[in-house]
Amino acid sequence: MMLPILEIKNLKKSFGSNEVLKGVDFAVYPGEIIGYIGTNGAGKSTTVKMILGLLKPDSGEITIFGKPLIQNETVYKNRIGYVPENADLYETLTAEEYFLFVGQLYGLNESDIQQKSFAMMAAMKIESAFRNRLSTFSKGMRQKVLIISSLLHNPDILFWDEPLNGLDANSVLVIKELLAQLKMEGKTIFYSSHIMDTVEKLSDRILILNNGQIVADGPFNEIRHEAEGTLEDLFNELTGFDEQQQLAQDFVQAMKGEDSDA
Numbered sequence: 001m002m003l004p005i006l007e008i009k010n011l012k013k014s015f016g017s018n019e020v021l022k023g024v025d026f027a028v029y030p031g032e033i034i035g036y037i038g039t040n041g042a043g044k045s046t047t048v049k050m051i052l053g054l055l056k057p058d059s060g061e062i063t064i065f066g067k068p069l070i071q072n073e074t075v076y077k078n079r080i081g082y083v084p085e086n087a088d089l090y091e092t093l094t095a096e097e098y099f100l101f102v103g104q105l106y107g108l109n110e111s112d113i114q115q116k117s118f119a120m121m122a123a124m125k126i127e128s129a130f131r132n133r134l135s136t137f138s139k140g141m142r143q144k145v146l147i148i149s150s151l152l153h154n155p156d157i158l159f160w161d162e163p164l165n166g167l168d169a170n171s172v173l174v175i176k177e178l179l180a181q182l183k184m185e186g187k188t189i190f191y192s193s194h195i196m197d198t199v200e201k202l203s204d205r206i207l208i209l210n211n212g213q214i215v216a217d218g219p220f221n222e223i224r225h226e227a228e229g230t231l232e233d234l235f236n237e238l239t240g241f242d243e244q245q246q247l248a249q250d251f252v253q254a255m256k257g258e259d260s261d262a
């Protein structure tokens with residue numbers, strides 16, 4: 001049987017008294033597209049940051065490329081592409097300068113970086129801004145810059161936190177197609193998104209994180225069991241959400257300065 005490219009065992013993390021991850025377990029196999037979903041604040045970004053070595057787990061094991069995370073530290077980063085949920089771009093740099101900076105961190109040479117990043121920007125239809133400062137980029141353009149910089153060094157596994165953030169409908173189609181083509185290239189993709197119909201259609205396997213643990217793990221057809229509904233229905237059911245009307249009413253009452261019990 002194929003060995004996992006990434007394995008997480010009993011991962012725990014608290015911030016003060018906030019127990020975010022209470023024992024997370026999952027394995028990812030080479031070539032899989034994994035959709036990692038959960039409510040706001042569930043701990044998705046926290047999980048990814050620990051896999052990337054940006055945050056220290058309280059306990060548990062992370063094995064990546066067959067080795068415990070710590071031992072891997074220096075080598076494995078070249079094989080990973082990361083799109084963070086929120087990134088501070090270097091506003092005063094142009095896109096070209098930013099890609100040169102990132103690419104050189106990965107040991108790429110200048111002309112390769114320029115050629116590749118320009119072509120990738122062209123594929124995303126933003127090449128006319130190649131020499132413009134990032135401070136002038138729109139939200140969607142910034143997201144495209146992050147996606148490009150995660151792929152410049154042709155990594156084996158991608159961690160994309162909310163890759164569709166701020167992208168227009170045409171660009172979402174390009175990213176969906178890109179994910180499918182990266183999979184055909186043998187890449188492994190671990191991404192989180194709140195856009196349920198995309199996750200439903202695009203993921204080989206879906207992991208649902210709720211209350212600090214994985215409550216569903218499998219292809220959509222398997223985790224939906226007999227149910228007829230969409231991933232959105234399943235997500236709402238598993239994360240215990242049926243109070244949208246009441247919450248919206250409470251919100252409007254609060255806005256109007258009325259007592260919610262009135």
Ligand SMILES: Nc1ncnc2c1ncn2[C@@H]1O[C@H](COP(=O)(O)OP(=O)(O)OP(=O)(O)O)[C@@H](O)[C@H]1O
Binds near residue numbers: 015040041043045047
């Ligand atoms: N550095 C930190 N210090 C304190 N608390 C933190 C820190 N980072 C994250 N948290 C808390 O951990 C919880 C999980 O946050 P995380 O960003 O992982 O959620 P998420 O699932 O990615 O949410 P979203 O869907 O809103 O992006 C939240 O309650 C958050 O406030």
